[in-house]
Amino acid sequence: MVQRGLYQPGARPQNPAALHFRPGKVHTLGGAVFSKRGVMVVKIEPFGVEQWMGRWETLAVNNIAETCVDSLVLYDLLEMSGRKEDIIVDLLGTRMTYGDIRGSERLRGLIAGLYEGGDPERVLVMNGGSAANFLALFTLVEPGDRVISVWPTYQQLTSIPEAFGAEVKILPLRPENGWLPDPDELRGMARGGVDLVCLNNPNNPTGSLMDRGLLEEIALIAREKGAWVLCDEAYRGLNHEEGAPATSITEVYERGISTGSFSKVFSLAGLRSGWMTGPAEFIEEAFSRRDYTTVSCGPLVDALSVVALENRGGIMERNLGIIRESLAVLEEWIDAHPRFHWVKPRAGTTAFPGYDYDMPSDEFCVDLLGGTGTFLLPGSCFGIDKRLRVGYAYGTEVLRRGLASLSEWLESRFPN
Numbered sequence: 001m002v003q004r005g006l007y008q009p010g011a012r013p014q015n016p017a018a019l020h021f022r023p024g025k026v027h028t029l030g031g032a033v034f035s036k037r038g039v040m041v042v043k044i045e046p047f048g049v050e051q052w053m054g055r056w057e058t059l060a061v062n063n064i065a066e067t068c069v070d071s072l073v074l075y076d077l078l079e080m081s082g083r084k085e086d087i088i089v090d091l092l093g094t095r096m097t098y099g100d101i102r103g104s105e106r107l108r109g110l111i112a113g114l115y116e117g118g119d120p121e122r123v124l125v126m127n128g129g130s131a132a133n134f135l136a137l138f139t140l141v142e143p144g145d146r147v148i149s150v151w152p153t154y155q156q157l158t159s160i161p162e163a164f165g166a167e168v169k170i171l172p173l174r175p176e177n178g179w180l181p182d183p184d185e186l187r188g189m190a191r192g193g194v195d196l197v198c199l200n201n202p203n204n205p206t207g208s209l210m211d212r213g214l215l216e217e218i219a220l221i222a223r224e225k226g227a228w229v230l231c232d233e234a235y236r237g238l239n240h241e242e243g244a245p246a247t248s249i250t251e252v253y254e255r256g257i258s259t260g261s262f263s264k265v266f267s268l269a270g271l272r273s274g275w276m277t278g279p280a281e282f283i284e285e286a287f288s289r290r291d292y293t294t295v296s297c298g299p300l301v302d303a304l305s306v307v308a309l310e311n312r313g314g315i316m317e318r319n320l321g322i323i324r325e326s327l328a329v330l331e332e333w334i335d336a337h338p339r340f341h342w343v344k345p346r347a348g349t350t351a352f353p354g355y356d357y358d359m360p361s362d363e364f365c366v367d368l369l370g371g372t373g374t375f376l377l378p379g380s381c382f383g384i385d386k387r388l389r390v391g392y393a394y395g396t397e398v399l400r401r402g403l404a405s406l407s408e409w410l411e412s413r414f415p416n
C-alpha cells in the first residue's frame, strides 16, 4: 500500500488527450508517491502523444500525424548500400550473442563522427532515442532536483524527471517567439538554482530550430549554475534550409548530453536504434545503470545501424528531398486556408499550426478521422488546444490526399 502524498489520482484526466501540463506553471513533486517507509514510488503521467497514436493510428487511411520521414523498406536500405548480398550473408552468419555491450567500435565511431569533437568512447548505443532519453534522465535526476524543460516537446523530458521526484519547471516555447526558448526567461527561472535543463532541437512538435548562438546562450546560463543540459536531438540534420548547420549541444557545452535516433533522420524506426553521447563521467555512470535496462542492443541492430550510417549521404539526400517537397505542399495548403495560422517550421518533420474554428482539437481530430480516415494529432496532447500537429514527411502523396480530405471535411463541417 502506498500513502498518498501530493499525488492525486482524481486530478488526472482519463482522456489521454486532455493534458495536465500548463505552460508557465510550476510542476512540483506532484508526480511522486511515498510508501509507508517514506520511499518514493515512481508514478508517471500517461504519455499523451503516444497514447493518442496507439489508440487511433491503426484506423488511419491518410496518416499525416507520423513523425518519421517515410520509413525505409529494409530491402531498399541494403540496395542503397550496393552490398546487399554481402550484408545478407553476414547477417545470416551472425552468431546471436549479446554482441558488443556498448555498441561495436565501428558503430560508435560512425556515431561519434556526427559530432564536432565526437569520441567513440563517449557514445552508448541504445534501443532508440526514447531509451536513450530514459537512461539519461535515470542517470541524472534525483528526488528534489530542479529541472527546467522546454514545452511543448517530447513528454519524456518532463514526465520522467517528475516521476523521479524532481521539481520540473516549464520554459514555454511561444509562437510569437518562433517557438524558441527565451534565454532571459530561462535566466530568470534558473535564478534560484537548476540542476538540469532539457531541450529538444529540432523541436517536435513545432519544427523550430535552435542555432549555435542560442545554444551558446543557454550553455552560458547552465554553466553559471553548474547544470547539465540534455538535448533530445532525434531530428538533428533535418534542416529545411540548404547548408544550414545542425549544431549539437555537445559542441557548445562541456556538460551537454545529446540523444539521437535512427527512427526519424534515417527512416528506420523499426530498427529500434539510437544513442547518447556526453561527457565521460556521465557516460560511465549511464553505462553502469544501462546494465539494468538494456545490457546490449544486439548484433543485428548494430550491423544495420552501421549500414545506415555508412550510407548516410544517400539517405539524407532522399529524406531532405521528401521533407522539402512535402513542406512546400503543406505551405501551399496553409496559405489557401486563412483560418489556419502557423510558424513555418525550419527543421524536423512536424508543424504545429493553429486554427480558429470553434472546436476543441481532440474532437476535431476524432471527427475528422471518423469522417475521412485522415489522421492528425491534437494540440491537446501537449495541453495546447486549437492546434494540430501535422507530420508532413511520411510521403508527399499521403500528405496531398490527407490535406485534400481535410479541406473537404472543413467545408462540410463548417459551411460558413
Ligand SMILES: Cc1ncc(COP(=O)(O)O)c(C=O)c1O
Residues within 6 Å of the ligand: 067, 127, 128, 129, 130, 131, 154, 200, 204, 232, 234, 260, 261, 262, 263, 269, 273, 274
Ligand atoms: C523528440 C523525440 N525524441 C525521441 C523520440 C523517440 O524516438 P525513437 O523511435 O528513437 O525511440 C521521438 C519519437 O517520436 C521524438 O519525437
